[in-house]
Amino acid sequence: MKPDVLTEPDVLTESAHPSVHVGSASVEPVLYVLKRFPRLSETFVLHELLGLEAAGERVLVDALLPPEDEPRHPELTALRASVRYLPRHPRWYQRAVAAAHIRTAGRSPLVWLRLAVQARRHGQWRRFVQAGMVADRIRTDGVRHVHAHFATAAAEVARDAAALARVPITVTAHAKDVFETANAAQLPRRLRGVSAVVTVSRFNVEHLRNVFPSLPVTHVPNGIRPAPASTPIPAGPVLCVARLVPKKGVDVLVDAAGLLPAGAAQIEVIGGGPLAADLVRRVETGPAQGRVRFLGPQSSDEVDLAYRRCSMVVLPCRVADDGDRDGLPTVLLEAMAHGLPVISTDVVGIPEVVRHGETGLIVPPDDPEALAAAIASLVADPVFAQRLGSQGRDLVLRRFDPACSIAALRAVWSSVAPAGAGR
Secondary structure, three states, rough: OEEEOOOOOOOOOOOOOOOHHHHHHHOOEEEEEEEOOOOOOOOOHHHHHHHHHHOOOOEEEEEEOOOOOOOHHHHHHHHEEEEEEEEEEOOOHHHHHHHHHHHHHHHHHHHHHHHHHHHHOOOHHHHHHHHHHHHHHHOOOOOOOEEOOOOOHHHHHHHHHHHHHOOOOEEEOOOOHHHOOHHHHHHHHOOOOOOEEEOOOOHHHHHHHOOOOOEEEEEOOOOOOOOOOOOOOOOOOOEEEEOOOOOHHHHHHHHHHHHHOOOOOOEEEEEEOHHHHHHHHHHHHHOOOEEEEEEOOOOHHHHHHHHHHHOOOEOOOOOOOOOEEEOOOHHHHHHHOOOOEEEEOOOHHHHHHHEEEEOOHHHHHHHHHHHHHHHHHHHOOHHHHHHHHHHHHHHHHHHOOOOOOOOHHHHHHHOOOOOOOOO
């Protein structure tokens, strides 16, 4: 995805994949507003977009930020969507910005004025300016529906753009955007005016319905692509795939590694993040020295190879001090789809799929002793480990069919679509 810079530098960049089919132009598109795209840790977004295209949808993407300097998933080359990067700090003197708002305000002057006043009042002027540019694209490209992932900045921009263009807006809520203290305080404002919310776990559904009783909330799980069944390798490493942030509990895994008998298991961690240096130091200066390897961020095909050579997947999630937590980690579902035994905690929606002793093992958060005991139990009993993996795979294949998730999402869109939306 090599973006082409448009006529005005540092205003908009756009990338259209060369395999876009001319025939798809007759389909009224859906516009996704994302904070950053693509993002290595958000494979679920990429797979959702690909699933929509496979179902016949024409998809456009507006991203608030360009991709980071990190590996790219190979599936990205199959995406046909036109991806546009909005200016991070749009200025009125930039022709593209001014022209978009003149056209948008001319179509909906009262809505434009109301949202402009609200944006000034709440300190969200930059997001409003971006929203005007998105609204202009909605009208220009005949977009019928707007969808955002995460109820944060992307949802704010998408919501105002949809209001300006008078099309429906839905949001997928995950976890950090719902539970982190700072984000939770902003959630009522961010979701005001949204047509409906979808979310990734039943736990989240219940929570959001309690907080927003009048807002339609639907459970739409992240679809997991079927993977060829892998047989857990008893002598293989214990694998953890995670961003190195507090809620993932990788420090607990490091401490658990130090409690395992010498030679019992090698731990491998795939992922990067702000805690990387601290975690490496924790290994080098503690009893886990020589037992944990940090492999850094890796693409989906590299992660897939890691699944095929490991003995189990461990993700000791916790509720972080700022309230951040996982909703239902995609990594666990991917591992289970491969037929691997998993160990995790009872945070948020995890027990919905990791049923202790049936499809995996559950340990208390922040308990390295319990985690070490669970790892040791699977190492010592490969027959039990394989049974957990097989039953976990069956559950994921039944409940996380990507086609079913795409159908459920499109059904939500249809339920909120007014007649003539996007025209």
